[in-house]
Each structure stands twice: as C-alpha cells, then as structure tokens.
Amino acid sequence: xxxxxxxxxxxxxxxxxxxxxxxxxxxxxxxxxxxxxxxxxxxxxxxxxxxxxxxxxxxxxxxxxxxxxxxxxxxxxxxxxxxxxxxxxxxxxxxxxxxxxxxxxxxxxxxxxxxxxxxxxxxxxxxxxxxxxxxxxxxxxxxxxxxxxxxxxxxxxxxxxxxxxxxxxxxxxxxxxxxxxxxxxxxxxxxxxxxxxxxxxxxxxxxxxxxxxxxxxxxxxxxxxxxxxxxxxxxxxxxxxxxx
Amino acid sequence: xxxxxxxxxxxxxxxxxxxxxxxxxxxxxxxxxxxxxxxxxxxxxxxxxxxxxxxxxxxxxxxxxxxxxxxxxxxxxxxxxxxxxxxxxxxxxxxxxxxxxxxxxxxxxxxxxxxxxxxxxxxxxxxxxxxxxxxxxxxxxxxxxxxxxxxxxxxxxxxxxxxxxxxxxxxxxxxxxxxxxxxxxxxxxxxxxxxxxxxxxxxxxxxxxxxxxxxxxxxxxxxxxxxxxxxxxxxxxxxxxxxxxx
Numbered sequence: 001x002x003x004x005x006x007x008x009x010x011x012x013x014x015x016x017x018x019x020x021x022x023x024x025x026x027x028x029x030x031x032x033x034x035x036x037x038x039x040x041x042x043x044x045x046x047x048x049x050x051x052x053x054x055x056x057x058x059x060x061x062x063x064x065x066x067x068x069x070x071x072x073x074x075x076x077x078x079x080x081x082x083x084x085x086x087x088x089x090x091x092x093x094x095x096x097x098x099x100x101x102x103x104x105x106x107x108x109x110x111x112x113x114x115x116x117x118x119x120x121x122x123x124x125x126x127x128x129x130x131x132x133x134x135x136x137x138x139x140x141x142x143x144x145x146x147x148x149x150x151x152x153x154x155x156x157x158x159x160x161x162x163x164x165x166x167x168x169x170x171x172x173x174x175x176x177x178x179x180x181x182x183x184x185x186x187x188x189x190x191x192x193x194x195x196x197x198x199x200x201x202x203x204x205x206x207x208x209x210x211x212x213x214x215x216x217x218x219x220x221x222x223x224x225x226x227x228x229x230x231x232x233x234x235x236x237x238x239x240x241x242x243x244x
Numbered sequence: 245x246x247x248x249x250x251x252x253x254x255x256x257x258x259x260x261x262x263x264x265x266x267x268x269x270x271x272x273x274x275x276x277x278x279x280x281x282x283x284x285x286x287x288x289x290x291x292x293x294x295x296x297x298x299x300x301x302x303x304x305x306x307x308x309x310x311x312x313x314x315x316x317x318x319x320x321x322x323x324x325x326x327x328x329x330x331x332x333x334x335x336x337x338x339x340x341x342x343x344x345x346x347x348x349x350x351x352x353x354x355x356x357x358x359x360x361x362x363x364x365x366x367x368x369x370x371x372x373x374x375x376x377x378x379x380x381x382x383x384x385x386x387x388x389x390x391x392x393x394x395x396x397x398x399x400x401x402x403x404x405x406x407x408x409x410x411x412x413x414x415x416x417x418x419x420x421x422x423x424x425x426x427x428x429x430x431x432x433x434x435x436x437x438x439x440x441x442x443x444x445x446x447x448x449x450x451x452x453x454x455x456x457x458x459x460x461x462x463x464x465x466x467x468x469x470x471x472x473x474x475x476x477x478x479x480x481x482x483x484x485x486x487x488x489x490x
Contacts, residue, residue, distance in 0.1 A: 050331050051331070052327065052330055052331060072333055075331060075332060075333040076333050078331075079331065080327070080328070080331050082324055082327045082328065082331075084324035084327070085324060086323075086324040086325045086326075086327050086328040087325060088254055088258065088325055089258075089323075089325075090257060090258045090261040090262065091254060091257055091258070095254075095257065098250075099250055099251075099253075099254045100328070100332070102246060102247065102249075102250035103247055103250055103251065103329075103332045103333070103334060104332065104333065105246070105247070105333075107246065147328065151332075
C-alpha cells in the first residue's frame with residue numbers, strides 16, 4: 001500500500017524553483033530518508049506534504065487524500081516534527097503533550113492516557129512537570145518529536161530531527177525512531193548521512209529541487225560505483241553526472 | 245469546540261504565567277489610581293475625583309489587554325510553535341476564538357480590580373458599579389480586537405512599541421481621564437470624540453453616576469468601533485494565516 005504519492009509536485013517562488021516535478025512514492029510503514037545539501041528542496045517538500053505550503057503545480061496523495069483539494073483530512077492523519085523546536089514555552093512537558101492530543105480531537109481522559117504512555121516511551125518521566133522553556137536542547141528535541149507522535153499519525157515527517165544533539169541523545173532518538181518503523185510511515189530529512197543509512201529503508205537524494213536518485217544505501221553505492229555512502233552522496237549531489 | 249477550548253486553555257496559561265506582564269498590566273493602573281487619588285487629596289480643585297477617575301483608569305488598564313493579546317499572537321506568529329499549530333487541523337475560527345476567549349475574563353478581572361481598589365479609595369458601593377463593569381465589556385472587546393489586529397500585523401517587538409507605548413498613551417490622553425477635554429477644546433477634542441476611548445470612559449462614568457440615558461449614546465461608539473476593529477482583525481488574521489501557505 002502506498003502512503004505518500006507525489007505527482008509532478010512543484011514549488012516555485014519569484015526567482016527560483018524550490019522543488020521541480022517531484023515524483024515519488026513511499027510505501028506504508030516505510031522509513032524514507034530525503035537527503036540533499038542546503039537548498040536542495042527537502043524542507044519545502046515536507047512543507048508541501050504537510051499542507052504548510054501550497055504547491056505551485058502538481059499534487060500529492062497522503063493515504064489517498066490530496067494535499068491540494070483535501071488538506072484538512074491530510075492534517076488529521078499526519079504530523080510533523082519540524083526542524084525548529086516547536087513547543088509552547090510556558091507550558092510544562094505534560095501540558096504541551098496534552099494540548100497536542102486535544103488539538104487532534106482527543107477528549108481530556110484519552111489525552112491523559114496517551115500522554116502518560118508517550119511520556120513513558122520517550123523517557124520524559126523526570127521532566128514531565130518542567131516548563132518546556134527550561135529544558136536542555138536534547139529534552140526539547142525529544143519533546144518536539146513526542147508532540148508529533150501524540151496524535152498517532154499514520155504518516156510522520158521528521159525534518160532534521162537530531163540536528164544539534166550530542167551523540168548519545170542522537171542514538172537514543174534513533175532507537176525511538178527505529179521502534180516506530182513498520183507501524184508509521186516516516187519521511188525523514190537529515191544532513192547526517194550515517195543517520196539515513198542506519199534508519200532508512202530507502203533514500204532519495206534531491207539536487208536543486210529535483211529528485212536525482214532513489215534506492216537503498218547499498219543500491220546507491222553500487223549505482224555510483226563508490227565504496228562509501230558519503231562518496232555516493234557527493235557523486236550524486238555534485239551535479240556533474242560523473243558517476244554515470 | 246473542544247479544540248478551541250484546548251487552544252484557549254493553552255493561551256490562558258501562557259498569559260497568566262507571564263508574571264511580569266500580568267503584574268504590570270494589573271498593577272500599573274492600580275498604582276496610577278492610588279497616585280492620582282493622593283494628588284487629588286492634596287489639591288484644592290477637583291482634578292481626579294474617584295467616581296470620574298475609576299472608569300477612566302479601568303479603560304486605560306484595558307489598553308494593556310491589547311498589549312497582552314498582541315504580544316501573545318505576535319510571539320506565536322514569529323515562533324516555530326505556529327508551524328505546529330498550522331500543521332494541526334485547527335480552523336481559522338478555532339484560532340480566533342482560542343485567542344479571544346481567555347482575554348475577556350482577564351479584561352473583566354482587570355476592570356473589577358480597578359473598581360475594587362476604587363471602593364477602598366472612596367467610590368460609593370452601588371449597583372451602578374456593576375452596570376459600569378458591564379458597560380465596559382464592549383471596550384474590553386475593542387481592546388482585544390486591537391491586540392489581535394496588531395499581533396497579526398507586527399512582530400512582538402513592534403507590538404511592544406505600538407501597543408505598549410502608542411496605544412496606552414493614546415488611550416490616556418484622548419480619553420479625558422487625565423484632564424477634561426473641554427479644557428483643551430478645538431481639534432484635540434474633536435479628534436478625541438471621533439475615537440472610542442473617551443466614549444468608553446463617559447459611558448462608564450454615566451453608569452456610575454446613575455445617568456442611564458447618557459450611557460447608550462456613548463456606548464454605541466464603542467460597540468461600533470469594537471465590531472469594526474474585530475472584523476478587520478479577523479480578516480487580517482485569516483489572510484495572514486493563508487499567506488503562510490504561499
């Protein structure tokens with residue numbers, strides 16, 4: 001079953017094309033990593049798929065629902081952990097999670113139950129009553145993802161979820177993400193190539209708004225004739241077609 | 245409805261937990277009330293008589309509600325948290341009511357605190373004060389609308405300047421609270437009478453003095469402004485929301 005299907009998805013601004021005719025499909029339960037250097041179009045793609053930005057041309061179906069004609073339905077079944085920490089600063093960790101649960105239609109009782117579950121699964125027990133603004137970067141990042149998951153989305157977009165985290169916090173988040181694999185369809189953007197290799201079922205590489213290659217890390221290395229994924233990524237992203 | 249309540253609850257908590265703004269917003273009008281009453285007790289002429297002063301300070305205090313609402317919206321707009329809200333299945337009406345609902349009880353509380361302190365300073369306890377509180381509710385809605393409008397248009401720093409400095413001063417000078425507008429007269433008085441602030445104060449004063457027939461002529465001005473400002477604020481807020489999608 002296909003969870004995300006884009007059809008010539010395009011976003012152009014006055015002087016530049018941010019995403020150009022993106023055609024991509026992601027299967028249900030798959031973890032798909034979208035890679036590219038800065039300005040490649042990854043975040044714009046996620047913003048379009050999460051109905052934050054309207055495409056200039058084309059469309060995308062999220063579990064059969066169009067982001068253009070039925071964005072409200074799409075919003076009900078997806079969630080996003082944005083690149084920036086998106087929390088309500090004066091609310092506690094628990095209150096932030098309860099707010100998100102209720103905004104997605106849960107009543108108070110079921111919200112509390114869900115919050116208790118997610119606090120436990122994200123290891124947030126010790127900071128549950130703390131104001132979000134005073135949390136360390138690692139805890140904030142963890143809360144940022146937990147707030148996206150509390151609505152039990154069928155499709156989850158993680159936009160550079162581990163940026164700025166130390167190696168321990170990053171590894172912990174990896175294990176959380178791995179645990180979700182298979183249940184939730186995940187689209188992940190990251191600048192950490194080892195993160196994509198470790199977590200993703202398939203990887204797509206965007207260059208100047210276009211999807212250049214899609215495949216497993218191994219397939220992309222074979223295709224470019226490189227022995228490391230980093231070399232394969234550089235070869236594809238260098239825009240010279242040297243690997244072909 | 246549940247989504248609106250959840251969002252409104254969040255906004256109440258954000259407002260109430262910003263202690264400094266809260267203390268300043270409620271405390272500053274009270275300090276002014278005490279100060280001006282102290283001045284009155286030491287001058288031979290009637291400058292700041294409490295039954296005239298109390299509705300004026302109550303209206304002046306409401307300008308801080310604009311500051312609160314403007315700051316909350318502007319801070320949300322310029323923070324990443326708004327991304328999460330825009331991604332969620334919240335509608336424009338969820339947003340507007342969610343921002344407006346928590347401010348109304350705060351505004352009413354502010355008016356009540358102002359009159360409660362005025363009782364201590366000699367204001368006669370009567371049913372007319374209750375009427376004055378009710379009469380000032382349209383003014384509260386007007387100031388909430390101004391905050392919603394400015395919060396939709398400006399950054400939090402700009403809201404601080406526009407609402408914190410400009411609006412509070414406009415409210416103070418053009419409401420006839422500090423001095424009788426007849427003393428200045430001319431263009432100043434005409435401008436003041438075209439704006440809603442003096443009418444809000446006069447409606448409150450008429451209610452307190454029991455001159456009920458004088459309430460409505462002033463109140464219509466305030467209600468008119470409140471409706472127009474709220475309407476413009478909703479249009480601007482909704483447009484700003486959709487422009488984020490382009």
